[in-house]
Amino acid sequence: xxxxxxxxxxxxxxxxxxxxxxxxxxxxxxxxxxxxxxxxxxxxxxxxxxxxxxxxxxxxxxxxxxxxxxxxxxxxxxxxxxxxxxxxxxxxxxxxxxxxxxxxxxxxxxxxxxxxxxxxxxxxxx
Amino acid sequence: xxxxxxxxxxxxxxxxxxxxxxxxxxxxxxxxxxxxxxxxxxxxxxxxxxxxxxxxxxxxxxxxxxxxxxxxxxxxxxxxxxxxxxxxxxxxxxxxxxxxxxxxxxxxxxxxxxxxxxxxxxxxxx
DNA sequence: CGGAATCCGTTACGATACTG
DNA sequence: CAGTATCGTAACGGATTCCG
Numbered sequence: 385x386x387x388x389x390x391x392x393x394x395x396x397x398x399x400x401x402x403x404x405x406x407x408x409x410x411x412x413x414x415x416x417x418x419x420x421x422x423x424x425x426x427x428x429x430x431x432x433x434x435x436x437x438x439x440x441x442x443x444x445x446x447x448x449x450x451x452x453x454x455x456x457x458x459x460x461x462x463x464x465x466x467x468x469x470x471x472x473x474x475x476x477x478x479x480x481x482x483x484x485x486x487x488x489x490x491x492x493x494x495x496x497x498x499x500x501x502x503x504x505x506x507x508x509x510x
Numbered sequence: 511x512x513x514x515x516x517x518x519x520x521x522x523x524x525x526x527x528x529x530x531x532x533x534x535x536x537x538x539x540x541x542x543x544x545x546x547x548x549x550x551x552x553x554x555x556x557x558x559x560x561x562x563x564x565x566x567x568x569x570x571x572x573x574x575x576x577x578x579x580x581x582x583x584x585x586x587x588x589x590x591x592x593x594x595x596x597x598x599x600x601x602x603x604x605x606x607x608x609x610x611x612x613x614x615x616x617x618x619x620x621x622x623x624x625x626x627x628x629x630x631x632x633x634x635x636x
Numbered sequence: 637c638g639g640a641a642t643c644c645g646t647t648a649c650g651a652t653a654c655t656g
Numbered sequence: 657c658a659g660t661a662t663c664g665t666a667a668c669g670g671a672t673t674c675c676g
Contacts, residue, residue: 402624405624405627405628406617406620406621406624407567409620409623409624409627410542410545410546410616410617410620411542413616413620414540414541414542414545414616415540415541415542416536416537416540416541419536419540420536431657431658432657432658432659433657433658441533443649443650443651444650444651444658444659445648445649445650445651445660446648446649446650448658448659448660449648449649452636455634456630456631456634457627457630457631458626458627458629458630458631459627464658467657468656468657469656469657469658470656470657470658470659471657471658472657472658472659479619479623479626479627482619482622482623483616483619485615486612486615486616486619489611489612489615490536490539490540490609490612490616491532491536493605493608493609493612494532494535494536494539495532496608497535497605497608498528498531498532498535500584500605501531501535501583501584501585501605502531503584504582504583504584505582505583505584508581508582510578543669557637557638558637558638558639559637559638569669569670569671570638570639570670570671571639571640571669571670571671572668572669572670574638574639574640575669590638593637594637594676595637595638595676596637596638596639596676597637597638598637598638598639
């Protein structure tokens with residue numbers, strides 16, 4: 385994606401734009417908290433507090449921050465119920481579920497290689 | 511993966527260990543630079559400088575740092591040729607190539623949703 | 637050329653407190 | 657309950673320099 389080389393020609397202008405957009409999105413999405421939130425949501429609709437309970441170790445602040453980012457990119461849908469106390473629900477959108485599939489695979493990969501990585505770490509001498 | 515709830519029973523001890531190990535690995539791997547390096551390597555063997563040229567925007571420091579981390583986790587193999595000037599080559603290991611497949615999918619996903627995300631961003635009012 | 641170490645500004649992040 | 661704001665600290669990350 386990001387590894388293309390461009391000439392100075394004006395025709396490349398939109399290619400450059402697409403490429404830097406791709407990089408932006410990738411940077412947004414390729415981070416620990418975002419991926420764990422997406423994984424936690426899965427096919428379900430969860431409230432703010434429920435996500436916080438699922439994603440262990442995440443702080444209130446990081447959760448809101450990442451949820452806003454995911455919403456901005458159209459990967460999660462935010463539904464506010466005007467009740468008191470407030471109830472806010474989050475759901476993955478179509479594209480969000482698509483991304484989730486790749487995160488699933490990454491989690492599977494992690495599980496499959498726990499042992500290999502553990503022993504590799506033990507062997508590793510800087 | 512990370513979303514399990516444990517009781518206080520001693521039998522859960524190794525489950526906890528595996529879980530926290532999984533989290534560690536996930537945190538290592540789910541970051542922008544690591545994934546871009548893995549993507550850049552692909553099936554090829556590349557020298558340090560070649561990777562730096564492929565992964566645009568990465569600094570000398572971030573590259574060495576992430577390569578060390580990937581090596582420690584057994585995802586890349588590092589080969590030093592004792593010449594002068596030195597020549598150091600990096601290749602994905604088996605597990606590394608496995609992870610790369612999931613990164614490929616994530617890159618594909620990014621490309622497929624460029625437009626959707628772009629318009630979602632335009633619409634988004636905080 | 638690749639790597640380590642240094643300096644230093646920027647961001648990430650947690651803790652806390654306050655609002656509707 | 658969810659969100660915003662503020663503050664302090666720790667980690668990130670870039671630029672630079674020196675070494676094999």
